[in-house]
Amino acid sequence: MSAGTLPRIDDDARAALFTDARTAFSFAGTPVDDETLGGVWELARWAPTAANMQPLRVLYVRTPEGKERLLPHLAEGNRPKSASAPVVAVLAVDNRFHEHIPQIFPIRPEMKDQFESDPAHRDGITSFNGPLQAGYFILAVRAFGLAAGPMAGFDAAGLDKEFFPENDWHSILVVNIGHPAGAPEFGRLPRLSHEDVLDWA
Template structure:
C-alpha cells in the first residue's frame, strides 16, 4: 500500500481571487503596472503542466504608446478602447520552434528536438493544444498577482504576426489586457453551469 503525499489547499481568499470573485475587465484605471509585476506573472504561469514539458507559449508585453499604436489597428473596433485603456497588453503566442529548447526543458529526452524538427504536423499538434492551455494558466497568474485580466479573441492574428513577429516563428493566439479595474464591473456576473449540468460520474 502506497502512502499519499499531502498537498497544500489554498485558502478562501486565494480561491476568490483566482476564481469565484475574479471578473473579466473591460475598462482599466491608469494605475501603471511595473516590469517586476509583469515578470512575476510569467514566473507563476511557467510552472503549470504542458505535454512533455514542451511549453510553446510566448508572451509579448505592449506598454508604450508606440507599441499600442502598432497593436490597436489589428484589433476589432469594439476591442480597441479596452486595450487602449489597459496599462499593459499581453499578446500570447505559440512558438513553432519550441523544439529548439528541448535539450534544456526535457533533458531526459533531448533526441525529441530532432524528432519535432522533422515533423511540422506534430509541432502544430503541440502548439494547438498546449498554447491555449498555457494561456489559461497565464490568466490565472495575472489574477494571482493582484491584477485584472481582459482576454480577447477579436483581433487579426495574421496582422499582429506580421507587425510584431516578422521572423515567422511566433503566432498570436490571444490578447490579454492587464491592469487595475476602472471601477466596479459594468454588469452582474453571468451564471455558470451547475454541477448537475456539467459533471458526470462513472
Template sequence: MTTSVPLPRVGDEARAALFTDARTTYSFADTAVDDATLTDIWELARWAPTAANLQPLRVLYVRTPEGKARLLPHLDEPNRPKSASAPAVAVLAVDNRFHEHIPRILPIRPQLKEHFADNPAQRDAITSFNGPLQAGYFILAVRALGLAAGPMGGFDAAGIDKEFFPDGDRHSVLVVNIGHPAGPPEFDRLPRLAHEDVVTWA
C-alpha cells in the first residue's frame, strides 16, 4: 500500500480572492501597477504545470501611452475604454518556436526539440491546449497578487500579431487588463451552474 502525500489546503481568504469573490473588472482606478508587481505575476504563474513542461505562453505588457496607441485600434470598439483605463494590459500569446527551449526546460528529453521542429501540427496541438491553460494560470496569479483582471477575447489577433510580433513566431490568444477596480462591480454577480447541472459520476 502506498502512503499518500498531504498537500496544503488554501484558506477561505485565498479561495475568495481566486474564485468565489473574483469578478471581471471593466474600469480601473488610476493607481499604478509597478514593473516589479507585473514581474511577480509571471514569477507565480510560471510554476503551474504544462504538458511535458513545454510552457508555450509568452506575455507582452502594454503600459505606456505609445504602447496603448498601438494596441487599442486592434481591440473591438466596446473593449477599447476598458484597456485604455487599465494601468497595464497583458497580451498573452503562444510561441510557435517553444521547442527551441526544450534542452533547457526538459533536459531529460532534449531530442524532442528536433521532433517538434519537424512536426508543426504537433507544435500547434501543444500551443492550442497549453497556451489557454497557462492563460488561466496567469489570471489566477493576477488575482493572487491583489489585482483585478479583465480578460477579453474581442480583438483582432492577426492585427496585434502584425503590430507587436512581426517575426510571425507568436500568436495572440487573450488580452488581460490589469489594475485596481474603479469602485465596486457594475452589476450583481451572475448565477453559476449548480452541481447537478454539471457533474456526473461513473
C-alpha cells in the first residue's frame, strides 16, 4: 500500500456486505461454532468509536436453556425467527464502560473520573456509540458468510433482568445469526435514490 492510499475491497466483498446481503427471517439448522462467533467480534471490535470508548457488549444465546430464557422477552411475532436461528446475539451497552478508559484510552486516563461523576455524559456515549457498534457487528456477521436478522421488538428491561442482573449492561438490539433457510421470503425492497438523499456543497 503506497502512501496516501487505502486498499479497496472487491465487488464480491461489497456485495456480501451490502448489495446482495439480506435480512434473514428463518434459518437452516447448520450450527455456528465458537471460533466463528469469536471471529465476528474480533472483526467488529476494530471499527471506530468516540475516543475508543467501545461501550457495546455481546451475549451469544445458543443453548436450548438459553433460548427458553430469551424467547418470552421477545415480541410474539419475533419468537419463531429467534427459535429457528442457531445463534441469537443480544447486543447491549455497558454503562460502566468508563472503567476501562485507562486501558483503552491511556492518553487521557483522567476521563474515567470525569465520566464517573457525569452519568448524563456516559448516556451520551452509549446512546451514540452503542448503535454505531451494532452496525459494525452486523457487517462483521455478513463478512463471515452468515446472515443477520436484527430486531428491535423485545422487552429490554425484561432481558436485562434475565441475563444481566449483576452488571450495568442494557440491551439495545437482538440479532439472529446463521445460514438462511432457502431464498429470501420476498423481493429486495427499494432504496431511496441519490436525488432523494444526496446534496453537495
